[in-house]
Amino acid sequence: MKFFQVKSVEETQKLIHKMVKPLTEAITMPLDHALHFVLAEDITVRENVPNFRRSSVDGYAVRAKDTFGSSESMPGFLTVVGEVKMGQVPERPIQSGEAMYVPTGGMLPDGSDAVVMIEHCEEISHLLNLYRQVAPGENLISIGEDLKEGAVLLAKGTKLRAQEIGALASQGIHQVSVWRKPVVGYLSSGDEIVPMESPDLRMGEVRDMNGATIGSLVKQWGLDFIYGGIVEDSRDELERRARELLDISDCLILTGGSSVGTKDYSVEVIEALGDPGVYVHGISIKPGKPTILSQAGIKPIIGLPGHPASAMIIFSLFGKPILDILGGGSVNHLRLTFAKVTKNIPSAPGRTDYIRIRLFEENNEWYAEPILGKSGLISTLVKSDGMLEIASESEGIHKGERVPVILFQ
Numbered sequence: 001m002k003f004f005q006v007k008s009v010e011e012t013q014k015l016i017h018k019m020v021k022p023l024t025e026a027i028t029m030p031l032d033h034a035l036h037f038v039l040a041e042d043i044t045v046r047e048n049v050p051n052f053r054r055s056s057v058d059g060y061a062v063r064a065k066d067t068f069g070s071s072e073s074m075p076g077f078l079t080v081v082g083e084v085k086m087g088q089v090p091e092r093p094i095q096s097g098e099a100m101y102v103p104t105g106g107m108l109p110d111g112s113d114a115v116v117m118i119e120h121c122e123e124i125s126h127l128l129n130l131y132r133q134v135a136p137g138e139n140l141i142s143i144g145e146d147l148k149e150g151a152v153l154l155a156k157g158t159k160l161r162a163q164e165i166g167a168l169a170s171q172g173i174h175q176v177s178v179w180r181k182p183v184v185g186y187l188s189s190g191d192e193i194v195p196m197e198s199p200d201l202r203m204g205e206v207r208d209m210n211g212a213t214i215g216s217l218v219k220q221w222g223l224d225f226i227y228g229g230i231v232e233d234s235r236d237e238l239e240r241r242a243r244e245l246l247d248i249s250d251c252l253i254l255t256g257g258s259s260v261g262t263k264d265y266s267v268e269v270i271e272a273l274g275d276p277g278v279y280v281h282g283i284s285i286k287p288g289k290p291t292i293l294s295q296a297g298i299k300p301i302i303g304l305p306g307h308p309a310s311a312m313i314i315f316s317l318f319g320k321p322i323l324d325i326l327g328g329g330s331v332n333h334l335r336l337t338f339a340k341v342t343k344n345i346p347s348a349p350g351r352t353d354y355i356r357i358r359l360f361e362e363n364n365e366w367y368a369e370p371i372l373g374k375s376g377l378i379s380t381l382v383k384s385d386g387m388l389e390i391a392s393e394s395e396g397i398h399k400g401e402r403v404p405v406i407l408f409q
């Protein structure tokens with residue numbers, strides 16, 4: 001057994017990048033079901049967007065140089081020669097001294113090179129009084145300014161968010177080739193753990209919280225989750241159930257029994273599931289030191305500490321990059337903000353600490369207030385908006401320091 005040869009956070013991250021390989025099974029997905037999938041192909045822009053010169057305001061299409069010098073005190077004058085209808089080609093071009101009404105999104109007539117907003121002019125029986133000048137290109141979107149034909153729209157490996165789905169729709173692309181998403185299998189272990197539906201607890205029993213928090217994170221990241229239930233502390237039973245679940249999953253998560261007590265079988269079982277086996281057992285981190293990372297063939301296996309808060313933090317810090325890589329995308333960093341800490345936070349050098357914090361705003365400044373409590377307590381996470389990292393070489397953070405905060409979603 002590999003017995004707690006503790007790795008640093010950085011070593012662990014490097015090992016994850018070395019060990020985890022993407023699942024590369026491409027499937028075709030209709031665009032309206034493609035949210036959170038990872039593209040398996042580069043997509044180039046087929047058509048310019050916009051494919052006509054488009055006004056970005058309600059106003060009058062003009063030649064910019066006809067407006068030069070116009071102001072409230074010295075208005076300029078142009079002749080209004082018509083109106084552009086939405087979705088239609090203007091009836092005629094404009095000449096010098098002319099203007100044409102154009103709605104937001106309407107096509108600019110040839111001859112015009114800018115648009116004056118209606119707030120900055122006044123039409124009185126086909127005569128336009130101009131109270132402002134405009135520069136060439138002002139208030140219009142030129143052909144291909146948004147998306148240029150032939151350019152790479154989205155690179156292979158991009159995880160599709162709402163804005164990418166919109167960009168694909170703009171090109172008339174209604175199905176895409178994406179990587180199949182990893183299916184995540186999960187097992188809770190421990191003689192004391194009972195189903196979350198249990199109405200009454202006997203002394204010593206604990207409802208399965210980890211299945212709920214870990215399952216929720218997996219779903220939040222857009223992946224499929226198989227809850228495999230609870231296994232009592234028996235090595236053979238744990239191995240049998242783990243194998244069964246691993247067969248139908250791409251990644252297996254176990255919680256509990258990750259430490260080194262007499263009934264902590266997780267590491268032995270995980271090692272037995274296949275080669276190359278366990279590559280991390282123990283990280284110099286708080287919370288979550290007894291974390292196990294392993295690989296059975298191409299399938300990652302993660303043994304999370306049993307304490308619910310530790311399990312959730314470790315899964316966010318290391319499970320997320322493992323699943324990002326497995327899913328064929330790049331590692332999506334956790335969302336960050338910056339805030340000033342409200343108290344001195346001491347930390348032991350040689351270990352990376354993750355401190356839960358609550359964010360609040362005062363006089364236009366964001367503050368991070370540490371939520372203190374023992375590492376296992378889920379109540380500390382319920383009160384938290386995020387966590388901050390104290391690097392292993394640091395002895396702590398001083399009150400008033402502005403630091404990055406990893407946000408919980």
Ligand SMILES: Nc1nc2c(c(=O)[nH]1)N[C@H]1C(S)=C(S)[C@@H](COP(=O)(O)OP(=O)(O)OC[C@H]3O[C@@H](n4cnc5c(N)ncnc54)[C@H](O)[C@@H]3O)O[C@H]1N2
Binds near residue numbers: 190264290
């Ligand atoms: N001698 C040492 N003992 C411990 C060490 C150590 O380094 N040396 N590390 C401690 C740390 S840190 C942690 S974290 C725990 C992790 O232990 P396990 O992963 O073996 O977890 P368990 O003992 O099974 O459970 C710990 C705790 O969490 C509760 N739990 C477990 N699963 C669930 C669940 N699904 N839902 C809700 N609660 C759960 C369990 O009842 C225990 O109270 O080891 C320390 N020990």
Ligand code: MOO
Binds near residue numbers: 287289
């Ligand atoms: O790592 Mo344990 O998670 O400190 O409680």
